[in-house]
Amino acid sequence: MLEITTTHYLVLSAALFMIGVIGVMVRRNIIIIFMSIELMLNAVNVNLVAFSQQWQHVVGQVFAVFVIAVAAAEAAVGLGIILAFYRNKETVNIDEMNVMRW
């Protein structure tokens, strides 16, 4: 049976991250972009936990938990922003969010 090494974890993490990046790049629905960001965060968490396991050191896991906590807070703030945006524009299409320019 093939042993699951750190490399596997890193490949999974990279794949997850790329999926998240592509989701952020190409999707127009802001909710989905938001979910893609969560994907990227969790790819990082996978990395952290993988290295923690490799080095038998707990800091990586602590950091992963920390990232989850921050992501929860970020999700709250982000959803709030989205709600406010929706109330203004009655849409969640990212193309409508183009007022941040000259």
Added chain:
Amino acid sequence: MDVIWLIPILPGIGAAVNGLLGIRFFSKAQSAAVACGSMGLAAALSIYAFVQLLGSESRVHDVVVATWIPAIALETVDGIGAFAVDWAFRLDPLSGMMILVVSGIGLLIHIYSTSYMHGESDAGYARFFCYLNLFCFFMLTLVLGANLLVMFVGWEGVGLCSYLLIGFWYQKQSASDAGKKAFLVNRIGDWGFVLGIFLIFFTFGTLDFREVAAGAAAMPIETAEFGVISLICLFLFVGATGKSAQIPLYVWLPDAMEGPTPVSALIHAATMVTAGVYMVCRNAVLFTHAPMVMTIVAVIGGVTALMAASIGLTQTDIKRVLAYSTVSQLGYMFLATGVGAFAAGAFHLMTHAFFKALLFLGSGSVIHAMNDEQDMRHMGGLKTFMPVTFVTMLVGTLAIAGIPPLAGFFSKDEILFQTFLHNRVLWILAVATAGMTAFYMFRLMAMTFYGEYRGPAWEHGEGHDAGEDHSDHDGHGAWHGPHESPTAMTGPLMALAVGAIVAGFVGIPAALGGGNAIEHFLEPSFTVEATEEAGPVAEAAGEAEEVHEVSHAAELGLMALSILVALGGIALAHRLYIRRPELAEAWRARWAGAHRLLLNKYYVDELYQSTVVRGTMSGGRGLWRFDGRVVDGAVNGTGWLTLASSWCSQLFDRYVVDGAVNLVGWSASESSFSLRRIQTGLIQNYALVMLLGVFVFVSIYLLVR
């Protein structure tokens, strides 16, 4: 004697008190007391000074009160001279006589005014007495001044007071117009007087009368050429014609009758209008050195006398008759001075002051009794209503007509005699004037006091008999018909009547056994004291004396003739206006043209209106247009230029300066046009760029290492 400067100051104080306090706080009695008190003190002081003058050897007394103008270097004909003027007063026979006349008659007229002006409000009453006192202050300054500049102060001051008093009832348009007319016409005369003063200083280097006279005496008499002394005298005489109402500047005096009657009596009959005669007498030495100007003076005086008397023949306003009579009598005085008889002129000045003040005050009494009616056609028969006024006015009329032994006879006869010696043509004019004078004065008496009463009816009853002395009548209540005036008015009338009778006795001519005292008394004022310098003048005087001696018979004949002429005038007036009034109507119809000419005063006012007044007005309007078009145009033009240049500079500002600033901004914004396309505002673009950047950096990191 050293206190003569107090004589003018006292009425001045009275004027100040009444003017500063009286108008606000004083009752009528208080302002009258202040005014009459100060005049009374001045009159007493004048008599005291005059008595001392009579008693003293020296006939001239100078009092220098203060330095007025300290010496200033000014150019004269003899190089640089010192222009220094003192507040100097001089008492000599001429000014001594004048202060007696001014303060004495002034006091009587003050007393008269206390009653005559009783209808005024308290403030108006005090204002009137303030002006009257101020007038006396200036008039006494004028006569007592020892140099031309002090005299000029008085001269201008009396002109001012005349203006104020003519326009005393300033709410009345005609009164304020008359005041302005008097003031403006006098300005023309004052212009001549001022030029004369300048020329006197330039010629003699001094303004003191005696020094000027001494300087003039040292110069030759200008018989042949019209020299500097003649020019000075001509200028001075222009001043005199303005103040003393001679041709061509007499037009203001009849209009001045708009003022209250006591003012007419004091200013426009007795004192101020004689200031011109006084001034000519003061400068007698100058005038004797300018025979050509003397001739002018005599001719102007004679013609004025005749012209004014002829106008007086037809006037119907009682005060206007007297006004033209005043002009005529002033003409007599100038005629006298013009023929060199300064003493006769001054003598007539004095007697005229008495009887003309009397006549004016009498007419005021009549006007008062007739409830401010001045038209003689609405009077008549007043003899029974107001006997005192009638008798005193009759005395004045006889005096002015020249009936012996009243005052006017002696002075007028002296003038006629001196004129006869000098110039027969002028003498004929003067005699004709004497006849006219007698005629128009008795015409006035006849129309006012004789015949039937022609005035408005009044309500009888309430115990007011017409002849009764209504001392309580003050113009407020209903009019109860003509009545005699209160004592405060009849008293001065009687005093002046006495004066009009006796004033002539000081000048009884030698032909009638008198000494002609006044002529000898006044002599020192008309000559220079230094005998060696006075050669020509003394000679001339001696010559005149000689002529005087040899012609007693002729003088008596002339006297008889002038009395006859006067009686003829009286008889004619009596026939035309008392015995056969219809004859006057017939004559008026027969000579309608002449009558209209006289009634309209020879159209002189109209002539002045159409030439001088309209010329001045149109000149003023022309200058106004010049101002409006050219001066204002220039100002507006510069304003417009400023506007135009600022418009150009704002164009520069807007297009060049602002353009440069905007160009910088515009080029920045234009050049940033392509760059700003980067800013899409789409987060995904930014994220893409970020990702590429990370990719690039990581690639570099990996490859380079």
